[in-house]
Amino acid sequence: xxxxxxxxxxxxxxxxxxxxxxxxxxxxxxxxxxxxxxxxxxxxxxxxxxxxxxxxxxxxxxxxxxxxxxxxxxxxxxxxxxxxxxxxxxxxxxxxxxxxxxxxxxxxxxxxxxxxxxxxxxxxxxxxxxxxxxxxxxxxxxxxxxxxxxxxxxxxxxxxxxxxxxxxxxxxxxxxxxxxxxxxxxxxxxxxxxxxxx
Amino acid sequence: xxxxxxxxxxxxxxxxxxxxxxxxxxxxxxxxxxxxxxxxxxxxxxxxxxxxxxxxxxxxxxxxxxxxxxxxxxxxxxxxxxxxxxxxxxxxxxxxxxxxxxxxxxxxxxxxxxxxxxxxxxxxxxxxxxxxxxxxxxxxxxxxxxxxxxxxxxxxxxxxxxxxxxxxxxxxxxxxxxxxxxxxxxxxxxxxxxxxxxxxxxxxxxxxxxxxxxxxxxxxxxxxxxxxxxxxxxxxxxxxxxxxxxxxxxxxxxxxxxxxxxxxxxxxxxxxxxxxxxxxxxxxxxxxxxxxxxxxxxxxxxxxxxxxxxxxxxxxxxxxxxxxxxxxxxxxxxxxxxxxxxxxxxxxxxxxxxxxxxxxxxxxxxxxxxxxxxxxxxxxxxxxxxxxxxxxxxxxxxxxxxxxxxxxxxxxxxxxxxxxxxxxxxxxxxxxxxxxxxxxxxxxxxxxxxxxxxxxxxxxxxxxxxxxxxxxxxxxxxxxxxxxxxxxxxxxxxxxxxxxxxxxxxxxxxxxxxxxxxxxxxxxxxxxxxxxxxxxxxxxxxxxxxxxxxxxxxxxxxxxxxxxxxxxxxxxxxxxxxxxxxxxxx
Numbered sequence: 001x002x003x004x005x006x007x008x009x010x011x012x013x014x015x016x017x018x019x020x021x022x023x024x025x026x027x028x029x030x031x032x033x034x035x036x037x038x039x040x041x042x043x044x045x046x047x048x049x050x051x052x053x054x055x056x057x058x059x060x061x062x063x064x065x066x067x068x069x070x071x072x073x074x075x076x077x078x079x080x081x082x083x084x085x086x087x088x089x090x091x092x093x094x095x096x097x098x099x100x101x102x103x104x105x106x107x108x109x110x111x112x113x114x115x116x117x118x119x120x121x122x123x124x125x126x127x128x129x130x131x132x133x134x135x136x137x138x139x140x141x142x143x144x145x146x147x148x149x150x151x152x153x154x155x156x157x158x159x160x161x162x163x164x165x166x167x168x169x170x171x172x173x174x175x176x177x178x179x180x181x182x183x184x185x186x187x188x189x190x191x192x193x194x195x196x197x198x
Numbered sequence: 199x200x201x202x203x204x205x206x207x208x209x210x211x212x213x214x215x216x217x218x219x220x221x222x223x224x225x226x227x228x229x230x231x232x233x234x235x236x237x238x239x240x241x242x243x244x245x246x247x248x249x250x251x252x253x254x255x256x257x258x259x260x261x262x263x264x265x266x267x268x269x270x271x272x273x274x275x276x277x278x279x280x281x282x283x284x285x286x287x288x289x290x291x292x293x294x295x296x297x298x299x300x301x302x303x304x305x306x307x308x309x310x311x312x313x314x315x316x317x318x319x320x321x322x323x324x325x326x327x328x329x330x331x332x333x334x335x336x337x338x339x340x341x342x343x344x345x346x347x348x349x350x351x352x353x354x355x356x357x358x359x360x361x362x363x364x365x366x367x368x369x370x371x372x373x374x375x376x377x378x379x380x381x382x383x384x385x386x387x388x389x390x391x392x393x394x395x396x397x398x399x400x401x402x403x404x405x406x407x408x409x410x411x412x413x414x415x416x417x418x419x420x421x422x423x424x425x426x427x428x429x430x431x432x433x434x435x436x437x438x439x440x441x442x443x444x445x446x447x448x449x450x451x452x453x454x455x456x457x458x459x460x461x462x463x464x465x466x467x468x469x470x471x472x473x474x475x476x477x478x479x480x481x482x483x484x485x486x487x488x489x490x491x492x493x494x495x496x497x498x499x500x501x502x503x504x505x506x507x508x509x510x511x512x513x514x515x516x517x518x519x520x521x522x523x524x525x526x527x528x529x530x531x532x533x534x535x536x537x538x539x540x541x542x543x544x545x546x547x548x549x550x551x552x553x554x555x556x557x558x559x560x561x562x563x564x565x566x567x568x569x570x571x572x573x574x575x576x577x578x579x580x581x582x583x584x585x586x587x588x589x590x591x592x593x594x595x596x597x598x599x600x601x602x603x604x605x606x607x608x609x610x611x612x613x614x615x616x617x618x619x620x621x622x623x624x625x626x627x628x629x630x631x632x633x634x635x636x637x638x639x640x641x642x643x644x645x646x647x648x649x650x651x652x653x654x655x656x657x658x659x660x661x662x663x664x665x666x667x668x669x670x671x672x673x674x675x676x677x678x679x680x681x682x683x684x685x686x687x688x689x690x691x692x693x694x695x696x697x698x699x700x701x702x703x704x705x706x707x708x709x710x711x712x713x714x715x716x717x718x719x720x721x722x723x724x725x726x727x728x729x730x731x732x733x734x735x736x737x738x739x740x741x742x743x744x745x746x747x748x749x750x751x752x753x754x755x756x757x758x759x760x761x762x763x764x765x766x767x768x769x770x771x772x773x774x775x776x777x778x779x780x781x782x783x784x
Contacts, residue, residue, distance in 0.1 A: 015405050019341055019351070026346050067529035073350045073370055076405045174404055 004058040007036075008080050009088065009159045010066060012051040013043060013167050015074040024051060024075070027068050033057060037090075039156035045167050048076065054157050077170060081161055088159035092137035093119070094128045094144055095151040101126055107147050114140045125150060225394040227357030227387045228257035231321060234364035236264060237397040240292050242283060242654050243267045244276040248296025249336055251323025253388035255294075268650070268683055271675035273300050275647035277307025277378075278673070281316045282651030285634045286609055286659075288442065290372045291651060293320040298336030301343075301382070306641055308347040308378045313638030314463060315440055317376035319367045327355040327384040340382050349377030357390035365400035374408025375527040376440055410528050410542035417548060420522045420539045421555030423496050429564045430456045431494035433479055433487070433508075436463035436637075437501015437525065443546040444468070444630045447500065450553040455560040457568050459487035461502050463637040466627035470606065476568040481507045481772045482619040485579075486571030488770070488778040491516050493567075498522045501545050504534040505638065514777035524548050578783035579769045584624070590763040591739055593620040593692045599743050600662070600690070601626045603750055608660040609634060609652050613645035613669035616698035619768045621664045631656070643672030649687045650679055660688065660750065667693040667719045677729040680755050688749050689733075691722055691759040694766065702767045726757040733757030 014020055021040065028035050036054040043050035055062065062080045069078040098121065101107045114136065116128040130137055141152050225233070231254055235243070243265055247255040258267060270276040273295045280291025295304055301322040311318045325334040341353050350370045354363055363381060371379040424430055432454075438447045444467050451458050451468065457476045458468065462483075468475050477484030479491070488510075491497065497519040502508070509515040512534060520538040523531055524545050531540040541548050583594030597620060600608075606628035612618040612635040627633060634652050636644040649663035670691055680687055701715040726733045733756055736745045742760070749758040772781045 019345065019353075022342055023345050030346060064529070064533060067531075067533075071527065071529045073403065073406045177402070177407075 004060075005056050006058075007054060007056055007083050008059070008062045009083065009086050009157065010051070010053040010055065010062070010069070010078060010080045011159065011161060012053065012069055012078045013045075013076045013170075014049045014051065015076070016047060016049040017074050020049075020072070020074050023072050024053075024069055027065060027072075028053075028055065031061075031065070033061070033065070037156040039158055041158070043167055045171055048167060048171065052157055052159050076174060077167070079161060079164075081159075085163065086159040086161055088133070088157050089131045090134060090137060090157050091129065091131045091155040092140070093151075093153050094130075094140065094149060095125050096128070096144055097148045097150065098122060098124060098126045100147045104147065107144075110140075110143055114143075116140065222393045222395055224391045226253065226257065227354075227360050227383065227390050227392070228253040230357060230360040230392075230394060231364060231383070231388075232257055232261045232265065233394075234361060234368075234397055235292065236261075237399065238364075238368045239289065241266055243292045243294055244270055244279040244283070244651065245294030246270055246273050246276055246296070246300060247294070248298075248300050248323065250297035250325055250385050251294060251300070251321075251388070253385060254321065254323065254383075266654075267294075268654070268679060270647065270650075271678045272673065273303035274306055274643070275650075275673055275676045275679060277304050277311070277318060277320065278641075278644050278647035279651035279654075279676075279679075280318045280320075281307060281311050281314075281644075282611060282634055282648030282653075283655035284316050284318060284651070285648075285655070286631050286652045287655030288631065289655070290317040290319055290368055293318060294322075295320065296323045296336065297325055297340070298338045300336075301340040302338060304380070305344065305347060306639075308344055308380065310636055310639040310641045310644065311378035312347045312349065314636065315376050315436065316378065317371040318378040319364075319371050320378065320380045322380060322382045323388065324353065324382045324384045326386045328386070330355075330384070340380070344380050347378070348380050351380040351382070353382040353384070354387050355384045357387045357392045360387065361394070361397050362400070365398060366403060369400035370403065370406065374406075409526060409544050409547075412543040412547055412551070413541075414551070416539055416541050417551045418555060420498075420541055421552055423520055423522060423539060424454060424456075424498065424552075424556050427496035429490075429494045429561070430454070430496040430498060431487075431490060431519075432456045432458035432498045432500065433461070433491070433502060434458060434464045434467060434500040435461040435502025436467075437545055438464060438467040439630055441501060441526065441544055441546045443501075443544075443549055446546055446549040446553070448472075450549045450556070453553050453558050454556045455558070456498065457561070457565050459484070461505070461508055461637070462622050462635060463633075464502060465622060466630050466632040469628050470626040474565075476565075477572070478623060479508045480505075481510070481774075482623065482768050482770065483508075484572065484623070485575035485770050485781060485783065486568040488772060488781045489571060490567060492518065492777065492779040494519050496520050496522065498524070499535075500524045500549070501526070503527075503530050506534075509534060510772045510776055510778040510780075514779070524552075575770060575783065583620070586763070588763055591737070591742065591760060592766055593617055593694075593762050594624050595739075596690070596692060596742065596746075596760050596762065597621055597624040597664075599746055603743075603746055604660065604662070606632075608632070608662050609656060611635065611645050611649040611652050611661060611663045613663075613665040614640045614642045614699075615666045615669060616694070616702065616766075616768050617664055617666045617692040619699075620692075623768075642669040645669060646673045646687075646689070647676045647679070649689075650676060650683075650685050653685050653687050661686070662688045662690055664690045664692065666698060667691060667695065667722075668697045668717050670722070671717075671719065674725065677726060677731060681729040681731060685755060686753075687755050688752075689726070689731075689755070689757040690746075690749065691757065692762050693719065693722075693759055694762050694764050695719070696764055698766075699768070701765070705765070705767070706771075707773070722757060722759045731755050731757055733759070735759035735761065737761035
């Protein structure tokens with residue numbers, strides 16, 4: 001069963017409605033599948049939300065999951081991609097004691113090597129930020145640990161699908177299917193008198 | 199869930215509004231709910247009042263001549279009744295329940311409707327919006343509780359949303375692959391007066407694709423496979439009934455000449471005596487359809503979802519066959535069984551396209567295989583069941599006599615267990631929407647309330663609820679509903695004094711260690727009598743026919759208890775974990 005598992009990034013375009021996060025999350029938890037990372041954000045289209053979900057599963061399982069996600073009424077479209085089909089980044093923050101950095105030049109060099117940027121510098125601590133792939137941000141943790149790393153946090157993955165043309169065109173396709181204005185009026189509308197008899 | 203409620207005065211306001219001449223008027227959220235029902239053609243509501251839904255019930259007081267409200271005895275009864283109603287009427291069932299326990303009591307029915315694709319709209323009351331999340335009296339997070347068991351759900355906290363949200367609810371519940379929708383309305387929204395602009399039915403939701411686009415190339419490919427096949431086999435499910443495609447399906451089967459077998463929920467879509475109807479699939483289905491699944495060369499699945507009870511062991515299921523799967527739900531394609539040709543779409547549209555392309559054929563030798571298998575099954579299982587040599591009656595012989603008396607015209611509602619399998623195996627159906635049962639979820643206690651709804655959904659037909667002694671006691675309180683509303687339901691209890699199906703498994707797979715399957719029942723006839731329902735109990739074969747006739751002839755509801763053999767088993771049977779080819783005849 002373990003064979004064929006690999007990292008997949010699932011991208012979901014949805015309406016921006018309360019409760020949808022839960023509806024999507026339980027599709028994974030019901031099948032006892034761990035979500036490695038989950039990000040929700042606006043998308044390139046106003047009013048359309050974008051979920052980026054990372055899981056380790058076989059393609060067969062991921063395909064089925066994506067269909068279950070797409071089946072949800074408020075989901076417009078869901079895609080899945082292997083890691084080489086996307087451009088992705090994660091952001092990480094590191095809090096280290098300022099005196100350690102000030103005293104040890106080596107630390108500063110290290111940070112520069114990793115492309116880290118100081119976000120806040122205070123007398124007692126400094127917060128650095130890097131963006132990059134998991135291995136890179138993880139490596140910096142290991143490197144900083146001997147220098148008294150106080151806190152570390154990493155964001156969920158955000159990813160751009162290399163082959164995607166964006167959702168503007170797709171949305172137009174969806175909206176094209178909107179039927180005309182042939183809508184049946186309430187037949188009781190003219191008979192309100194009967195309804196509100198008291 | 200009634201409770202001590204402090205009556206709030208705003209409830210009175212809804213009634214005082216008089217209509218203007220077409221000009222937008224002020225109405226309450228509660229009235230908007232009922233207006234939506236009328237516009238959607240709702241005539242029957244199953245419900246139970248309580249604190250958080252009182253404004254809606256207050257509004258309902260003035261709508262009693264237009265909306266028939268059936269007061270059930272438990273909210274689970276309400277939703278099962280709505281399911282039964284939906285299944286016989288082809289319309290959407292509607293339920294009212296209050297917040298908290300009222301809403302949580304719906305969960306079993308929602309799960310049942312979800313897995314059996316039954317269109318139901320449930321309206322639950324909720325505490326005032328300002329009390330949400332405060333652990334207020336009878337507050338429960340019903341939206342999150344019901345998310346996995348609803349096709350869609352939504353909480354309304356502002357009355358102005360009600361017309362649009364309800365229009366969506368009815369559209370989503372009934373379109374595409376149908377399912378349950380729950381709308382939770384806070385009490386303030388029910389009371390709130392707002393400018394009512396009228397009700398517009400919904401037929402489009404941007405993010406929702408009820409029907410996948412039909413792809414002609416797949417239809418052509420499917421037809422090619424069928425035309426080349428030597429041993430094609432059609433298996434169909436409830437999709438044919440839900441798609442109202444019985445005629446289209448029959449034309450497809452008749453032109454193609456392919457033998458066809460049904461899932462439990464597909465039964466009655468094709469008359470039982472149709473020459474190409476070769477029986478039922480599944481764990482307790484017929485011998486031929488199971489065994490020959492693994493011998494056909496092309497398997498054509500129509501509106502069914504390859505449930506594990508149908509497929510048995512999946513890695514030994516129809517491996518030799520090319521599979522064509524027609525389904526409206528794209529998520530069903532390749533879910534359990536890999537498809538050679540997927541035919542996405544509503545089978546009412548796809549079947550005629552396919553019928554046009556398939557050649558008119560007959561498969562006499564192949565069909566003979568099914569007949570031979572049926573002969574084998576008859577000798578081993580069917581004849582002993584229908585004409586038992588035992589002193590005690592069998593469930594099968596009760597069904598056999600019932601068939602003779604109803605001539606296949608009754609609506610048969612079954613519960614869950616041995617009696618369900620026996621009924622679905624042996625009842626002869628003549629028309630569609632005649633078999634109402636809890637297929638996917640296997641909900642004991644389903645039959646009695648579902649039969650109430652089934653009768654109201656198609657009042658002209660005789661409705662018979664066939665129930666075991668165990669399941670009957672799970673929702674026995676609905677006898678009160680039958681009594682109060684005079685619903686003409688014939689209740690046929692097949693009493694073997696056991697939880698029979700579990701007992702059968704304990705006998706076969708647990709060395710006869712009968713662990714808590716021995717169930718004691720009250721005097722059902724006396725219980726029914728307490729509810730003003732006539733009835734009798736029989737245990738002698740010679741009384742069977744006259745007793746069934748008396749039940750059918752009786753004006754109004756009637757309870758007939760038939761004592762049957764205690765340790766009879768249902769066969770054939772595909773033991774769990776076995777392939778369909780390993781089906782046991784004994």
